[in-house]
Amino acid sequence: MSSLRDVAERAQVAVSTVSAALNGTRPVAAATKRRIEQAAAELGYRPNLLARGLQSKRTRILALLFPTPAGGFGHTEMLFATGAAEAAKELGYHLLLSPESADPVDELRHLTGLGLVDGVLLMEVRLDDERTEFLSAAGVPFAMIGRTREPDAIDHADIDFAATARDAVAHVAGLGHRELAFFNLSPGRYAESYGPAARMAGEFATAAREAGLGYADGFRPGSAEEGRQAFERLMAERPGVTALAVADDHAAAGVLAGVAARGWRVPEDLTLVLVLSSARAAAMFHPSLTTLEPPSAELGRLGARMLIDRLQGDGPPRQRLVPCRLVPGGSSGPPRAGS
Amino acid sequence: MSSLRDVAERAQVAVSTVSAALNGTRPVAAATKRRIEQAAAELGYRPNLLARGLQSKRTRILALLFPTPAGGFGHTEMLFATGAAEAAKELGYHLLLSPESADPVDELRHLTGLGLVDGVLLMEVRLDDERTEFLSAAGVPFAMIGRTREPDAIDHADIDFAATARDAVAHVAGLGHRELAFFNLSPGRYAESYGPAARMAGEFATAAREAGLGYADGFRPGSAEEGRQAFERLMAERPGVTALAVADDHAAAGVLAGVAARGWRVPEDLTLVLVLSSARAAAMFHPSLTTLEPPSAELGRLGARMLIDRLQGDGPPRQRLVPCRLVPGGSSGPPRAGS
DNA sequence: CTGAAAGCGCTAACAC
C-alpha cells in the first residue's frame, strides 16, 4: 500500500501539502492540487485509517451494541443493523457489530477504552438502562434506537407508538368495529421494562378510549398455544370483541387456529391485525395479515445519522419518532354480524 | 485515557517493559510484572488499538461483507452475522459490518485499502464469485460462508447439502413415503448461480434415487400464490407424491392453502417439510412444520474462527460442512392411504 | 501558498 509520502514524492511536494490537498484542510494552489490528485490516483493511494485515527482521535467507526436475547433475533433487529450500517457507510463511517455479554456496562467500558470507536449506537433500550448512564458519565457520544423512560436529553430514534396505536384504531374503527382487544408481547420474552411492550399497551388503551371503542387487554401470549388459549379466554370474557391486534407472530398463528376451531373465519368473523411485526411474516399467513410494520431499517438509519451528526457538531438532542406503516392484508374486514 | 507511558511512569519502568509484560512478548521478572499489572489496573489502562495496529499491521478487526438482496434479509443471514461477531469476540477480534454496494469488488478494494481490517468474511457466495478472485489476487486473507463452484483452495464453512438431503429423504422414507417432490427457491429471488439453490436440488435428486424413492422437482415457487399453483400442478402431474419438501417459507404457506383447498389435511394427506428455513418460521404454521434448519449461527462462528485461525498461522485450507438440523414438527406423518 | 518537524501510542530491534 502506498503512503502519503509516496504520493508526496511522486508529486514533488511535501507530505503536509498532500494531506492538505486531499483533505481540504487548508488552501492549496489549483495546479499543485491537481498534480497531487493525479499522483494519488496513479498510486491508488488510500489513507490509512489507523494512522489518521491515531493522530486525529477520530476513527469514523461506530459501534452497534446488540444484545443476544434468548428468544433469538428478530427480523426487526436485523434491519436496525443493516439500516445503521448503510447510513453509516453513506456518511463515510463504518459500523462495528458488538455483541453484548452478561455485563453490558463492563463491555462498554472495554469497547470505548480501546479508542476504536467514535460513538455508540444502543438498541433494545430498556426503560431504565444502565448503559446510558455509563455512556453519559464517560462522555462517550451515543444515540439510542428506542428510548429510556426519560429520554429527553438523549439522541434517539424510536417508534411513534401513539401514532401507531391511533392508526390501528382508526383502521378498525373505519371498518365499523366497536370493540377491540390487544395481545401484547409476552412478559417472558422481554422484561417488563421493555419499552415497546410497555408503551404499546398504554397507547392502545388511550387511542381506543379517544375513538370511543370498547377495549380489552392484559393478554400476553408468547406462543401459538398461548395465543389460542388467550383467544378463547377473550371470547369467553368479551364476546363482543370483533377486532384483535396481536404483537407476537406466534401468538397470531395461535389465534388463527382458535378462530378455525370455532368454525370462524378471518376476516369475516374476526379482524386480525399484527403489530410490531414484519410484513414479511404477515405474508406467510392465510389470509395475509394486516400489519403495522415497524420502520426498523429507517430507525437504524436515523440512529446512525443522529450519532454522526452529534459527532460532527454539538447542539440540542436529536429525536425522531416514526410511526409503524400500516400494510393492509386480507385479515381486515367489517365486524361480524350479530355483535 | 491513560497510555503505556503513564503505566510505565507509575511502575517505574520503561514503556517497552510494560508492553512486554502486558503482551508476553518477552520474559519479564515476576516482581516487575506484578508491579506493572497493578499500575495498569489502577489506571484502568486500555491499549489503544489504533496505535497497536499502526505499528503491528494487525488490527484484529474482521469485515463481514453482506450484500443487501432486494428481497430483504432473512433470519439466516442475521445469524451468520451474530454468530461471526460472537466467535470473533471470544477470540479477541472485532467484526465490522460492511454493506455491499453495486460494485462489490470496488467496495472491497476500498475497504481493504484502508488498513483497517485483517481479513474478510464473505457471505452469500455465488458459484462464480468475483470477490474471491479479487481477494486472492490482492493477498487479503478471507473465508467464505458458503462456497464457490471450486472451493477446494479456499477456507469455508457451508451447509452439508448432501447429508441434509439424505436426512430429509430418510425422514420421509422412514415414515413409509415412496414418492417425494421438492420445491426449490425461486429463480427470481436468487440468481441461478446461488449455491444453496443449485446444490440442494442436485442432492435431493441423488438422495431420493439412492433411497429408491420416486422424485419430482423443477418447481420454484417464490410466493404463497405460486406455491399454491405449484402444488396443484404437482398433484395433477404426479398424483402419487405424498411428501413434499419446500425451500421457501411463503411457498410453504401457499402449499398449505392448496392442501386445504383440496379438502386435505397435513400431515394426514401430505407430509410437508421445510428446508433451509428457520424453526422459528416453521413454528408459525399450523401444524408446525418439520424443518431442516440451517446451522446459520454455527456457520458464522466457524467462518470467523477459520479466518482468525488463518490469520494466526498458515496451513492447509480449513473447510467445514455442517448438515441442517432436522426439527420434527406436526407436518410429518405416514403417507395417505390409497397412494 | 508550501515545507519541515513534532508527535499520536504502540511495537520491535538493539544495546546494555
Next chain:
DNA sequence: GTGTTAGCGCTTTCAG
C-alpha cells in the same frame, strides 16, 4: 531482564 530508540502513516502547528 530492562532501557533506549526508531519508526508505523498521518495531522497539525509553526516558519518561511
